[in-house]
Amino acid sequence: MILQSADGARTRHLAEALGVSDPTVRLWRTRWAHATPQVTAAEAEADEETLRGLLQRVLRDAPRRGRPATFTPEQLCQLVAVACEAPEVSGWPVTHWTPRELAGEVSTRGIVPTISPRRVGRFLKEAEVKPHQSRYWLNHNRAEKAAPCDEDVKTICELYQQAPALHEQGVHVVSTDEKTGMQANERAHPTRPMQPGMVERVEFEYIRHGTQTLIANFEVATGHVMAPSVGPTMTEEDFVGHIERTVALDPTAAWMCIVDRLNTHQSESLVRLVATQCGMEEDVGVKGKSGILASMPARAAF
Numbered sequence: 001m002i003l004q005s006a007d008g009a010r011t012r013h014l015a016e017a018l019g020v021s022d023p024t025v026r027l028w029r030t031r032w033a034h035a036t037p038q039v040t041a042a043e044a045e046a047d048e049e050t051l052r053g054l055l056q057r058v059l060r061d062a063p064r065r066g067r068p069a070t071f072t073p074e075q076l077c078q079l080v081a082v083a084c085e086a087p088e089v090s091g092w093p094v095t096h097w098t099p100r101e102l103a104g105e106v107s108t109r110g111i112v113p114t115i116s117p118r119r120v121g122r123f124l125k126e127a128e129v130k131p132h133q134s135r136y137w138l139n140h141n142r143a144e145k146a147a148p149c150d151e152d153v154k155t156i157c158e159l160y161q162q163a164p165a166l167h168e169q170g171v172h173v174v175s176t177d178e179k180t181g182m183q184a185n186e187r188a189h190p191t192r193p194m195q196p197g198m199v200e201r202v203e204f205e206y207i208r209h210g211t212q213t214l215i216a217n218f219e220v221a222t223g224h225v226m227a228p229s230v231g232p233t234m235t236e237e238d239f240v241g242h243i244e245r246t247v248a249l250d251p252t253a254a255w256m257c258i259v260d261r262l263n264t265h266q267s268e269s270l271v272r273l274v275a276t277q278c279g280m281e282e283d284v285g286v287k288g289k290s291g292i293l294a295s296m297p298a299r300a301a302f
Contacts, residue, residue, distance in 0.1 A: 001018060001025060001028050002028065002032050004017075005025075005029050005032070011025045011026055011029070031058065032058065035058040039055065039058065071112060071115070075111055075112050076123055078106070078111045079102070079111060079112070079115075079120065079123060080123070080124070080127050080129055082097075082102060082106055082109070082111070083097055083102055083129050083131045084129070087101065090105050096131055096133075096134070097131035098117075098131075098132060099117035099121040102117075102120050102131070103115050103116060106120075156258055159173060159256065159258070160220050163220040163221040166221070167219075167221035170250075170254065171253065171254040171255075172219060172226075172250065172254070172255045172256065173219070173221060173256045173258070174218060174220065174226060174255070174257055174258070175217070175218045175220060175257075175258045176216070176217045176218075176242075176243075176257045176259050177215075177216070177218075177260065178213060178214065178215050178234050179214040179215075179216075180211075180213045180234050181211050181213070182211055182212045182213065183208070184209040184210055184211065184212050185208060186206060186209060187202065187203040187205070188203055188206055189203040190203070191203065210232065212230050212231065213230070213231055213232070213233060213234040213238070214228060214229070214230055215229040215230075215234070215242045216228040216229070217246055227242070227245050227246045229241070229242040229245065234264070235264065236264045236267040236269050236270070237269065238264075239265065239270065240267070240270050240273055243257065243273060244273065247277060261300070266296050267299070268287045268299070270299075271292055271293060271299050271302055272284060274302075275292075
């Protein structure tokens with residue numbers, strides 16, 4: 001701002017170019033004009049370090065009046081510490097803190113005399129603490145499961161990396177999973193559309209039609225959902241039927257389906273389907289007695 005002013009730039013042009021208001025430009029030009037004699041004298045007499053310090057003082061924001069802080073840093077640290085505790089520790093019948101409960105708790109403990117929920121929410125936001133949110137994570141409780149799991153993860157991640165190249169060769173790499181217990185609800189009355197001055201209104205009451213299960217394939221290379229199956233159950237027959245319909249989309253291609261360790265993914269019917277699709281002529285055995293079908297570990301290995 002100062003340098004461009006010295007080159008003759010006008011106030012309005014400076015304000016537009018720098019994204020500030022006209023009064024801001026005039027303020028700094030005035031402050032610099034008042035400091036010019038002192039700066040000129042320092043240029044002639046002082047060393048470079050003294051001159052730099054003077055320039056920094058001239059270009060620094062002037063002290064402003066302001067209300068002293070209501071809460072000390074120690075109080076704010078204690079507030080955040082309470083937010084990191086489970087509400088049940090303090091006897092609150094809730095699972096997660098809200099600003100209102102936190103305000104009440106820190107006041108009850110005497111950490112602060114009083115504080116509003118809005119102020120609590122602002123402090124939590126500044127501290128990047130979100131007590132109202134949670135995420136699921138999986139903890140391996142048994143160490144012996146870690147090594148096989150790590151090896152499986154490595155294999156699958158490598159396969160996902162190869163998925164684009166495999167797709168160009170005509171190989172489908174899909175991630176297959178189920179979503180069970182999806183409620184099939186119908187609204188008791190039609191939705192009223194939005195109108196000027198009125199938002200869309202959805203009927204609160206609904207009619208239950210039981211639950212449905214979704215089985216779907218996510219093709220890794222393309223991001224497409226393929227051959228979704230929807231039905232009332234998720235049995236061995238349902239999953240095998242889903243795989244049959246999936247493979248039928250491109251029966252001459254190779255298919256690699258990534259699934260979890262659910263029992264239906266290691267079933268007798270699935271083993272027989274895979275054996276048939278792969279053109280195996282050898283006998284797969286008898287379930288629970290011999291061959292590949294002798295046990296679930298044997299079927300999983302197959």
